[in-house]
Amino acid sequence: MKYRVVEKFTSINGEGKLSGQLSVFIRFAGCNLNCSYCDTQWANKKDVKYELMTAKEIYEYIKSTNIKNVTLTGGEPLIQDGILELLSVLSKDCELSVEIETNGSVDISLFSGIKFNPPKFTMDYKLASSNMEQYMLVNNFNFLGKKDIVKFVVGNIEDLKRAKYIIEEYDLANKTNVYISPVFGKIYMKDIVEFMKINTMNDVTLQMQLHKIIWDPQKRGV
Template sequence: MQFKVVEKFISINGEGTLSGQLAVFIRFAGCNLNCSYCDTAWANKKDASYEWMTSKDIYEYIKSTGVRNVTLTGGEPLLQEGLIELLEIISKDKKLHVEIETNGSVLIDKFSNLENPPSFTMDYKLTSSNMEGKMELGNFKYLTKKDTVKFVSGTIEDLQKTKHIIDKYNLVDKTNLYISPVFGKISMDNIVEFMKANKMNGVNLQIQLHKIIWDPNERGV
């Protein structure tokens, strides 16, 4: 199989349980959503520049970096035809830790049967994203403690929905939970006050490190 890869680079993980650790990123072209705050919309355009890479090409590039954390991102990686083949090749290398960043709209059930399944950092798109109706709620039953659900919040309404979803699906006991602010839309102290008022034990506030270290519009970071 061949994949349209719009970026490949080494940086630090900006969010999730491995935040601050080195990772090698593979960014695929194309997404099925159009979030109001999307910071990689350029990668989803039909005229986005890309290179064709086979599963072997991608694995060899990953190994050449010497970095063990691998992040497959997009766009939406789970839309990539042949992703199972790629994961099977990478997962044979027990030294690598593979994470998939997914937007929450694609069912992940078929990936749970892999010999060495990846971890998922899954978004739940809240009201301000304009994409909440696209969420695949069936995913919650497949999540484990190796996975993460990320709630990117831009308003108090978003925070209220975050609490509702966490409580309804008992997510604190199932997986890792993070709230991230929509960059420039909500102050972090408001998020903390909401967490305090609602006794949100087991939930983490997280800032996107790459948007603090580099310009928020910088690519390849």
């Protein structure tokens, strides 16, 4: 099995529990959604240039960096043909910590069978400003644990209100790690903080995309 890899690079994690830590990024081509604010639309185009790599080649590249954190991203990693084969290869190396960034529209129960060194999920719940909320699979919440993250990308106050409702409706703060992330340039972070204060949103974390602060927001490979 060969995978369509559009980028592979090392940087710091810009988001999540490992924000600020080194990670190896493997970005795959193609996505099943088309979010209004997507910052990697170039990776989803049919004519995007990619490198075909086997699971062994991806693993060898990761090991060559001597970095233990691995981020599989896209596009959408979980729609890649044969992704279970790659996850199986990576899970056998207990020195690696694998994170999958997934968009919330793919059934993650299919990947719950990996018992030894299973991957961690950072799963989006797409809100109204994305134009993709209708594709969200709320059943996925049943397969997230304390090692995982559910992320709400908010572009306005209505998104925040909807995020609060979903968090409370599915008791997410007690099940997993809950993060709120602003759509870059669309909402002030201070407004998110005020909303969190007014609504006493305990156990919810506001995150910034560090890579968009350190580098130009449009820069690739960081």
